[in-house]
Each structure stands twice: as structure tokens, then as C-alpha cells.
Amino acid sequence: MALDLNRIIKAYDVRGLVPEELSPTVARAIGAAFARTVVLPEASGETRPAVVVGRDMRDSGPELVDAFAAGLTAEGVDVVRIGLCSTDGLYHASGVLGLPGAMFTASHNPAAYNGIKLCRAGARPVGEATGLAELRDVAQTLLDAGDGDTVAPDGPGQVTDREMLGEYATFLRGLVDLSGIRPLKVVVDAGNGMAGLTAPAVLGTAAGLPELPLEIVPLYFELDGTFPNHEANPLEPANLLDLQTAVVANRADIGLAFDGDADRCFVVDEKGVPVSPSAVTALVGLREVEKEKAAGRTPAVIHNLITSRAVPDLLSAAGARVVRTRVGHSFIKAEMAGNEAVFGGEHSAHYYFRDFFFADTGMLAALHVLAALGAQQHPLSELGEMYEPYVSSGEINSRVADAAEATRRVLDAYRAAYPGIDVDTLDGVTVSNWDGHPQWWFNLRASNTEPLLRLNVEAADHDIMEKVRDDVLSLVRAETDEPAPGEGPDETGETA
Template identity: 65%
Template sequence: MTARSLADVVKAYDVRGTVPDQLDPEVARALGTAFADVVLVPDGAAGCVLGHDMRDSGPALVAAFADGVRARGLDVTLVGLCSTDGLYYASGALDLPGAMFTASHNPARYNGIKLCRSGARPVGQDSGLADIRTLAERMLADGVPADEPTGTLVERDVLADYAGFLRGLVDLSGIRPLRVVVDAGNGMGGFTVPAVLGTGAGLTALPLTVEPLYFELDGTFPNHEANPLEPENLRDLQAAVTAHGADLGLAFDGDADRCFVVDERGEPVSPSAITALIARREVARAVAEGADPADVAVVHNVITSAQVPEVIAATGARAVRTRVGHSFIKGEMARHRAVFGGEHSAHYYFRDFWFADTGMLAAMHVLAALGEQDEPLSALMADLSRYPASGEVNSTVADAGAATDAVLAWAQGEGVTVDRLDGLTLVHEGGADDPMWWLNLRASNTEPLLRLNVEAEDAVTMARVRDAVLGIVRG
């Protein structure tokens, strides 16, 4: 057979490609068998759990992947439609490795697979994904094993258990009444929000009035892309918040593992501010349960706001800084037994959720923090929005290394410290009449792009540094 490369499909953290030219049932079956050989068998797992989002291509890919696993004599539990954090719940609660079929916020023609070991532990490039790709490519070249599936196949609905579990982590029953607009973007938030914040499966009613936007599951995304990181995809939510006189708005991405927040004015709240807010709550809870603050850790990546480690330090806890990407965050959280972790991209990770990310649990923390006091969200977040930031600015470059070196040469005259943990981070501490600023310049793993993030003590300084670096990077 002709060799079939999966280099453009198997990424650093997951599988992602267009259907059917890059990702089809044949590829899915090969990946399922490789997943069994690389993860399930060495880990001693009896089987795995599989779920999928609302994309039309999901069920066929799941069935093929399941056949690949079952061909090795291993069992498969199908949980059907679920959010990515719903799949992580199933992996943790059932103590099984898992595969979630989703392309998150990507357009309708895409699908993908997020893999994990039992307990929702990540499978990334350095923790099995590269080996899965190599083995799957070999199978596709030699012929995917056509062994008759002998493992069992069972279906299990975990939505009610997932909802009850989250309700047990954040108590919303005693908060003041809140009106919240939720934009599900036709993604899996439309499936999970009614279950968690509603009264399904015997759950008690919460003091919440939910105004739904685009809750109909539709993998073609007819209203807007399910990517709230892009400002234009928040516009409907912002308008609805002010129109309803709501206390806040929540927006979920396609697989509902990320949550974005809009305040009562319709203004977006930065994920770094949400990270700081939840960090305070989780540290306070750990201390109330008897932990010494010095023994409590919170993880953040290199491009969260400088206010995040400041807030963590003010609680007496330890801030642990790591590279961008869920496998790095999860790895550091497990290593430090961190209570919480946050990223600039609105991924939020919790020790009590198997160190995995869950947009729904983050949303519940925001609702609790707002509802436990009387101020509007804008006032509650005022001291957590300290520094003007550029947001992530992408530039297409022919030679990322040369452009990065040129920025470093420029910065030598600015009095900076240099950090290479993830890309190039430059920090100017500043002083009297000399504003603080920092920047991070990272090359994309998959595209000829340099990603720039700048933050400073004031807007003028931020703009000066941003424009100077972009002038160098873009020539």
C-alpha cells in the first residue's frame, strides 16, 4: 500500500484534520489500534471510553476507532454526545483511558481526537502521541489489521453524573439571583449547560435565570464560529447581555472545555483576570480545609498577565510558571499537586477534576464569586485587570529564528532579563518613572507564524513596545 503520512494530522497535543481527506474511518481505526498498543496495553487498562461532539462526522470516526481498539481484545465504553470535559469526567470517574472526538472551535469540515490516559492524564507528543502516529502510519502503509473486534462494546450515559459531580464542587444554591446569558455557539455548551445549571437528573433549582443563545447542536456553526477567543464571535453575546440587563455573559467554544466571560456592560473579561479570581478562591478553600498556604501551588503559563503571579503571591501560595499547552500545564499541576491552573486562552484546570480543564467548572466559580457579594462583575474584577495588554498578535515570517534574534538584539538596549522557557520572554522590571513591561515571542508549531504578547504598566508603554517589536518582526 502507499505510505500515508499523518504529519499534518497528529499535532503536538491532539489529532486534528479535515474530513474525509485527512481524517477518515481508515485513519481512525489505525489510530484506535495504535492507541491500544501504545497506551492501553502498557498501562494495563481493560479498555477505554469514547465520546464525540455534535459534528456529523463524529459517530463514524468513533465506530472505526472503537473497532481498532476492540481488535486488540479490549473493551470500549461509548458515552455518546459529550463535551470534552465530560469525556475527562468519564475517564476520571471510570478510571479508563479516553478519546474525545472533536475539533473544538475549528470549522465544520474538521474533526479531531483528544486522547488521555486513565484519570484524564494527557497524551501529548512526548507522552505517547508521537509513538501512536508512527505506529498508525506503519499500519496504514502495511494494511490496517482487519482482526475481528473481540472486545465488548457498551453504551453509558454520564451526563447526569457529570452534572452532579460539578455541583458538588461549587455550591451555587445560596448565591443571590443572577441573570446570565450563555452563548453555546451551537456547540456542546448547549448540551451541558442545561444539565449542570438546570434541574435535570433530580438536581435542585439554582437562583439563576439563563438566557440561551445558539443552544441547538449544529456542527456547521450557522451563527458564528465557536471560538470566543475571536472578538467578532462575542458580539452577539455582548449585545444580549445589555439587552437583557444581565449580570454577566458566558461563551463556550465548540467542545465546551473553554469558557469566556463578559461583564454586565458587555465588556470582555480577560482570561488572566478569571485565572486570578479562581486562584484566590481555590487557595482560600485549600487553606480553609487546613492546608498551609506555602504548600499550595497554582500553575500559570508564560503569557498570562503579570497580575496572576502577583495575586497568587498575595494569598501566600506558590505560583508555578510553565509553557503554553495543556500537556505542560497538566504535567506541572500533577507534579506540584496544584489546586488550580489557568491559561490566557481560557483553559482552566482543577486538582479536583483530575488536573484536567473544564470550562463549566470555571463558569461556576465565576457565578459563585459574583453571587456571593453585591457588586457588579465589573467592580468585582476591577483589581484583577491591572495592566494593558496587546493580546496575541500573529505575524507571518519566513525565518522565525532570525526575527526572534533581531528582537533580542533590539531589547539589549532596553535593560531586560531573558527567559527561554517557551519562546523568547523579555522582562523590563522598570522603576520610578520607568514603566514595567514584558513580552513573549513564540513560533507556531504548525504555521510560519510568530505570536507576540506584550503587557505593560501603562497603555502608552505597551503600544510602544508592541509596535517596535512588530516593526522588527515584519520588517
């Protein structure tokens, strides 16, 4: 009996165990379904349609790519393989070549997993509401029939190989000029992921570009999909410890950590203290806002609803039109395109740029942070203080039997204690006293895939944050099991 693809094709991408769930047979069916549902319907007819395909360092990648390519070529679609790359490297290729794309990666998931991130030409996303559900149904039909082969009217497609790392590095450097900054010592933790390839190319001279005023101290640059040193998921605090130690030991100015497919970037200051993604969103957003204003344009910036209130406060004061959106990259990408936004940021360290095809790229965010740090003499710890004026709890997960009932308990209690309190339901419930005293807000939202409620709290000071946090948790957990292990969302807003 064929695998139920609902197990591995989710809201944003494909992700599954290899080969139990994601096998060459499944990859071939997904390739054929991608051709039928996305590639061929959008083809111009002037040239043979093509798809650009990349992969990360996982051992299962080459075989899965070949199978996926076979599914595409059987439908008469050409394949341009760009080999090892980061996910934002694939987006760059899709953008500059004007082709739909497929990136074989399981991001920060353990070595036993692999997956596929799909996009239309120009790096436009393919998610559940934008074609992935239809693709899943077609692929399921092919698997159930046991034969996905067709005869393309013009014969099978062709597979070619193309090297694009140098073009990717040149493109990013063209967006942020680091040539005039003060010298910086930078520790980069690649986690044995794709930043081991992209960091030397963009920040160094591996792609043949001129030397920058950066001294790079590498950690775990060896590409190894078994992740022998630590998981390539910097959102988990334990995975930042090596970077924090190395920054202090090397007296570095800054530390950068990337996830497995190197599309997310996390920042550590010279004291080894993590800089929150909200602070990075504000810092980078202000740079992009000023660039837009200098060009005579009114900038729009996107942020999700659990980033710090400092983000809309600072960006609005700088003259930006700030748009608040739900958690999840498909939502923020849609808002980016719909609002012609110059920049967007999420709490999960995804950063989106209009000048990068409205797609997310951790490396471009890193370049902006390096430029801001190197353009002045203060250490990053001092520079970052202006972007983190408030205190947040981080995301806290609670396992509950009935998420709706637990949420109702919290709302009833707060509406009774604070008549007229501000409540909105954009994504879960957000209860806010930000216009009152003391200032605080919290968001409580249910997981889409697990019996979990996720809590984020922010306040003007630490004592108030702790009081609100503990009060809400006591209500949530009044009739629940023990809290779920782990307190971090993954890149899609769901717990890893």
C-alpha cells in the first residue's frame, strides 16, 4: 500500500524520514506532480519548461534529486541541477533564472530526515494554499497507481548542471557594501550545514571575490549531514553554546550561527549573549527603511505578531508603514509581495527582502548586521540595547487536552480582571495592556500539529513579564499534563 503523503507534505514543504517516508519512488512522484500542477500550467510555450534543483549536504540528497529529476523529465520538463547550495542559494537561482525551484533539505531536522522546499519562478512560494495541496493529491494518485510514467509530447526533458555559488555571493555583496567598515573578527558556526559552503564564498574569498575587512573564525564548516558536533538548529539554546564560548575565547566582535540549510541566521554579541531575532528585525528593518526613504519611496515592513513591540515602535517612528501578520513564512511572504514590502522579519530568525525576490535569506541579514556594527565603534552589546528595550519570555509550550478550553479559561480570567482589555484573534489570541500601565501583552496560540498551546509574553520590565507569564501558565495548565519538553518554535512557527 502506498504511503499516505499527508504524513510528509505539510503546510509549507515536504519533510520525512528517509527512506521510510521519503524514498526515491516518492521523490519521483512528487517531481512528476510538480511538473503537472505548477511547472507546465505556468509555462510560456516559447521554450521548454525547466526547473532548477539544489540540495544540502545530507547523504540521501543525490539519489532523491535524481529521482525527482526523473519525474520532471518524464513530463517533458528540463532540469538545471546546481548541486550543493543553501536554501537561499536556491531562491537566488530561481529568481535570476526565472525558473521554478526545488531545494532538497530537511533544514534543522536530524540526519535521518530529508525534505523538499518548492517555489515558483522568481522564488514565489508553493504552500498548502498556493499549490502544495493539489501537488500532494496528484502525487498520491501516481503512487497509488504504481506507475507515474508518461510520454511527453516533445520527448523527455534534459538534465544539465550549473555552478551558481559565485553568482549568489556576488549578488548578495551587491546589496550590502562591507568594504569600508572597520575590521571585525567574526566567529561563524555552520553546524556542519550549508553555511560551511556559503560563508567562505560570501564573507571570504572562496568564490573569487575581493577580501573584506573580516577575520572569520570557522566552527564546523565541514559539510556533514550526520551533524557530528551539534544539531544545526540554533533556535535551541544548547546548540549555541559552542559559538558563545568561541566568541568570548577569541575576543571576537560577533558570532553568527546558521541552521542546516543556512537560510536562517542567529547572532551572538561580543559577550557571548544572543541577540534576539526581534532586535535583528528592528536593526535591519531600519537600514532598509532609510534606504527606501533616501530613494523617495515610502517603505513598508512586515513582522509577525510575536515579534517584540519594539519592532513596530521603532520602524513606525522611522517613517515605515508596518504590517503585522500571522506566524509562518507563507503568510509573511504573501504580505511581503502584496505590500511591496522592503523587508520582513520573524521571531524564528527568518528575514525577507524585496531585493531578494521577497524571499528569506539569513546571509543577507548577516551582512546588514555586520555593516551596522562595522560602521560605528560601539560593541554589539551596546548597539543591540537600543533594539531590545523590553523583556520577553520566549516561546513556552504547554501540552493540553483541550486547547480551546484552556484558551477560554485564560480569556475569561483576563476579561474579568481587566474589563475592556484589548483582545485580537489574528493568530490564536493576543491580549494586550500595552496602552495601559504596566505595559504587557501575551499571545496564546494552538499548534497545528500537536496538542500544544504556545505562549509568548512581553512586558516593559522583567518582574511584570514573569508575573504575566506565570499567571497565564497557571491558567493554561490548571487541568493539563506537564509542560511539553522544549520551548522553541521551528522555522515554520511549529515546535521542532
